[in-house]
Amino acid sequence: MNKKEILEIRKQYTHERCSISRICTCYVDGEKNIKTTMKEAFLSLPEEETFKYFNIFKQTLSGTLGKNLLNLEFPLDAENP
DSSP states (O other), X not given: OOHHHHHHHHHTOSTTTOOOOEEEEEEXXXXXXXXXXXXXXXXXXXXXXXXXXXXXXXXXXOSOBTTTBOOOOOOGGGTOO
């Protein structure tokens, strides 16, 4: 993956281009116990909440390739059922 491909993925995080259909979240306490979970249709969330998630998603891709962002290879046979 190169910088251009990362920027293309980041562009997808808008209401107009969103391909995220569902989102699952959970709250974990300080002792690593799951306190609550949530599964919802992503675009049915309030608009300000979706913008908050879009910002979080964009931040995950804001690192430097090879330092904060790692390129992982997956075997092609894993893609076929």
